[in-house]
Amino acid sequence: MAVVREFTLPDLGEGLTGAEVVRWMVEVGEVIAIDQPVVEVETAKAVVEVPCPYGGVVTARFGEVGEEVPVGAPLVTVAVSVASSDDAEPAPERPLVGYGVAEGGKGARRRRVVAGNGAARAAAPAVAPVAPAAVAAPAAPAVPAVVAVISPLVRRMAREHGIDLAGVAGSGPDGLIMRRDVERVVAAPAQAAPAPVAAAVSRETVADEIVPLRGLRKTIAEKLTRSHQEIPAATCWVDADATGLMELRQQLNRAAGPKVSVLALLARICTAALERFPELNSSVGPEGIRRHSAVHLGFAAQSERGLVVPVVRDAQLMGTEQLTTELARLTEAARAGSLTPGELTGGTFTLNNYGVFGVDGSTPILNHPEAAMLGVGRITPKPWVHEGQLAVRQVTQLSFTFDHRVCDGGTAGGFLRFVADCVEQPGLLLRRL
Secondary structure (H helix, E strand, C coil): CEEEEEEECCCCCCCCCEEEEEEECCCCCCEECCCEEEEEEECCCCEEEEEECCCEEEEEECCCCCCEEECCCEEEEEEEECCCHHHHCCCCCCCEEEEEECCCCCCCCCEEEEECCCCCCCCCCCCCCCCHHHHHCCCCCCCCCCCCCCCHHHHHHHHHCCCCHHHCCCCCHHHCCCHHHHHHHHHHHHHHCCCCCCCCCCHHHCCCCCCCCCHHHHHHHHHHHHHHHHCCEEEEEEEEECHHHHHHHHHHHHCCCCCCCHHHHHHHHHHHHHHHCHHHCEEEECCEEEECCCCCEEECEEECCEEECCEECCHHHCCHHHHHHHHHHHHHHHHHCCCCHHHCCCCCEEEECHHHHCCCCCCCCCCCCECEEEEECCCEEEEEEECCEEEEEEEEEEEEEEECCCCCHHHHHHHHHHHHHHHHCHHHHHHHC
16 A cells, blocks of 8 residues: 655755745656655755655645745655555654765765655645555656756756757866856857847837846845844945065965965955954844854855855964865855855855955945955056055055944954055064964
8 A cells, every 4th residue: 555645845954944946856656766856946045956755656746946935835745655554654754964965976066955764744645545566666767868067047047048958068167057158059049140120119018027036146135135224334445555465475375385365365364353353253133242252254256146155164263275275165166056054154254355356346235144344356556655656556445344333433444454554564464373
């Protein structure tokens, strides 16, 4: 005999309340094994594959692609073969205990949720029992072709435009298909089409595009709105001669060992500055101002899913080489879409290097509930008075945005001036070693 058991969307951790269906990995009527991934979902933190703790025949799926499913809502029902009615009692629910690496070897970057060894919550039979023979004789599924694409956004774009990814040449590492590759294929027919002759389109025929706020973009919107509404933020800035910092980097990189990045040097300056001004490594909550004992340094990184802020844990304990290694690892994980929720949360201070976009200044919104953020503009040659003479120097603009509830302008100005002094005279950092 068989009983139908219901598998609900589990709590994926970090206080998430739901997830968006990105791709169904099974069909109704398909025979699945225990812990086989059945659906790929996108949370506010990451894209994960969710395995079902039951083996049997899939009798129903709940949720269309693009639809958000709340935690605790049903995902699939599975007809499970049992030996007798005594065996029909469901085992205790097993929680999902964390995140792991999906099968596929070293190159596999998509993560999946890992389950324990029990069974999930059962529901009363919703359809007629399936004969044991139907469960015991699964048909051999066809093996799908492997396509070098990891981003669900890229897959979704391809589906919407009817593009077969198997025929798209990837420009990423190892032939990885990127968003720009799909956009190139989409744009190709339009570029080849002849220009219209005196075509006029009335305004009434042009429809506005509505982009739904969901997944990561929805979380960012909610967080920034809350930050803007709750935090009385102020910003101060200063221009700094970064010639000495760039010369120091060249000297360090002539030595053996990993190449030191500018971002790592700036991160090291931040940890030294926060040691001198610890009130800025804090957050404001209902109980008051919480000053954090450790510096969990967030930094802005661009990814296929948009701008994310990975966190370097205990950055105050790291030297410049260690910071270089960890920043590089997290940046690569951000580009690959493989950051874990734990690597995207818990920051106490943010370093925002918007200079990589070729801009000089910015007044960013604080990363709630953090109390401060250092912004660094591009480092570019500019005329500068150096030792009483006009010279061309490598100049950058530093901005500092802070929660006015945790300190006054004197403290914020002191922090920014210390950072600028270290940029101009990096030897000052020796005092902090």
